[in-house]
Amino acid sequence: MEVIIQTALIVTAIAAILAAVLTLADRTVGNYGQVTMVINDDKEFTVDGGSTVLSTLINEKVFIPSACGGKGSCGYCKVKITEGGGPVIATEKPWLTEEEINDNVRLSCQVKVKNDIKIEIPEELFNVKEYAAIVESVTQLTPTIKKLRFFLGDETINFKPGQYVQLKAPAYEGNDEEVYRAYSVASSISEPNYIELLIGFTGGIATTYVHHHLKEGDTVHINGPYGDFYYHDDDGGPIILAGAGTGMAPILSILQHMSDNDIQRETTFFFGARTMEDLFLTEQLKKFEENLNFKYIPTLSREESPDWTGEKGRVPAAIEKYITDGAPYSAYLCGSPAMIDSIVESLVKQGVAEEKIYFDKF
Numbered sequence: 001m002e003v004i005i006q007t008a009l010i011v012t013a014i015a016a017i018l019a020a021v022l023t024l025a026d027r028t029v030g031n032y033g034q035v036t037m038v039i040n041d042d043k044e045f046t047v048d049g050g051s052t053v054l055s056t057l058i059n060e061k062v063f064i065p066s067a068c069g070g071k072g073s074c075g076y077c078k079v080k081i082t083e084g085g086g087p088v089i090a091t092e093k094p095w096l097t098e099e100e101i102n103d104n105v106r107l108s109c110q111v112k113v114k115n116d117i118k119i120e121i122p123e124e125l126f127n128v129k130e131y132a133a134i135v136e137s138v139t140q141l142t143p144t145i146k147k148l149r150f151f152l153g154d155e156t157i158n159f160k161p162g163q164y165v166q167l168k169a170p171a172y173e174g175n176d177e178e179v180y181r182a183y184s185v186a187s188s189i190s191e192p193n194y195i196e197l198l199i200g201f202t203g204g205i206a207t208t209y210v211h212h213h214l215k216e217g218d219t220v221h222i223n224g225p226y227g228d229f230y231y232h233d234d235d236g237g238p239i240i241l242a243g244a245g246t247g248m249a250p251i252l253s254i255l256q257h258m259s260d261n262d263i264q265r266e267t268t269f270f271f272g273a274r275t276m277e278d279l280f281l282t283e284q285l286k287k288f289e290e291n292l293n294f295k296y297i298p299t300l301s302r303e304e305s306p307d308w309t310g311e312k313g314r315v316p317a318a319i320e321k322y323i324t325d326g327a328p329y330s331a332y333l334c335g336s337p338a339m340i341d342s343i344v345e346s347l348v349k350q351g352v353a354e355e356k357i358y359f360d361k362f
């Protein structure tokens with residue numbers, strides 16, 4: 001017994017010494033001084049080494065999509081690092097294909113700037129700007145979803161219907177971490193000095209800030225636009241829209257765009273919710289039914305009330321009921337990963353071409 005206790009004490013002591021040595025090494029070796037960062041062989045910055053590529057770029061007002069706020073859990077912050085990135089580290093590997101690794105693609109939130117570095121990013125990211133936006137109104141849509149309308153003052157944002165922005169949640173009582181989180185724009189591109197977001201409460205850092213701290217008149221920082229989920233002005237064929245909860249946000253922006261431009265493509269919106277209490281913005285959707293060639297089909301999975309005469313069950317079942325020949329359709333989907341996967345399965349089963357199915361999972 002004595003031997004076991006002595007061994008445990010020795011192992012603990014060695015671990016403590018190792019941790020101290022590593023911390024010391026990081027403090028001394030981690031002081032990398034000033035280095036040169038070159039972007040797209042064109043823009044050159046002198047930056048302090050030691051931070052991640054992502055935060056170094058943000059300091060230089062170059063914004064990279066970073067939906068998880070740099071935790072290495074979204075895979076959105078990919079850039080090409082052609083020189084000075086060092087070897088790929090374990091936290092990047094789950095997000096990178098073999099081909100990407102060979103092509104020098106890296107997760108910018110995981111790579112530290114330690115020496116001169118060369119980076120390539122898509123040119124359109126230079127159009128991403130940071131806005132100081134004033135909260136003009138906050139509307140409680142359901143017990144857990146708020147709609148926020150932000151005024152950008154003299155600034156305008158040039159986005160495509162369906163794209164998202166990132167909202168900065170500053171530190172607040174009970175949270176000392178400043179984070180960025182992605183939110184799909186719900187408003188119309190024809191109102192470029194306003195942004196509307198639908199934000200659901202999850203108990204996490206940003207949604208606690210939005211639901212419990214943010215109020216009308218406050219200023220927030222928003223950057224964007226980002227994303228390759230947006231309306232395609234393609235073959236003019238019929239459209240399926242599908243989503244649940246705050247997944248309605250980009251769909252509203254798409255519908256608003258269709259309404260502003262009198263786009264009369266046959267469009268059906270399948271919206272999944274649990275009960276009648278979870279339905280929102282019904283009046284706005286009914287108005288689209290008046291202006292557009294549009295049908296709104298909410299479907300409730302847990303409603304017992306006899307007052308509900310609409311569809312019951314989950315979205316895939318409703319799609320399979322209403323769409324028998326999917327061949328001419330394109331589809332725009334927004335919701336949880338599991339929901340999107342099951343809708344995609346149903347759409348493909350009904351004959352919708354996979355290349356015409358666009359989605360944002362969150």
Ligand SMILES: Cc1cc2nc3c(=O)[nH]c(=O)nc-3n(C[C@H](O)[C@H](O)[C@H](O)COP(=O)(O)OP(=O)(O)OC[C@H]3O[C@@H](n4cnc5c(N)ncnc54)[C@H](O)[C@@H]3O)c2cc1C
Pocket residue numbers: 067164179181182183184185198199200201202203204205206207208227246247249360361362
């Ligand atoms: C492209 C994109 C667009 C998005 N658009 C929207 C949008 O329009 N509206 C919107 O509300 N959100 C949207 N999100 C999700 C959003 O970015 C945040 O992830 C979400 O608001 C939670 O942030 P948080 O800081 O509060 O939680 P975090 O602090 O990141 O998470 C803390 C914990 O909260 C819990 N949690 C977090 N998210 C969920 C969840 N969805 N369900 C259950 N538990 C959860 C988990 O336990 C998690 O570990 C989008 C995400 C992406 C990638």
Ligand code: FES
Pocket residue numbers: 065066067068069070071072073074075076077107108109110
């Ligand atoms: S910001 Fe999410 S993985 Fe890098």
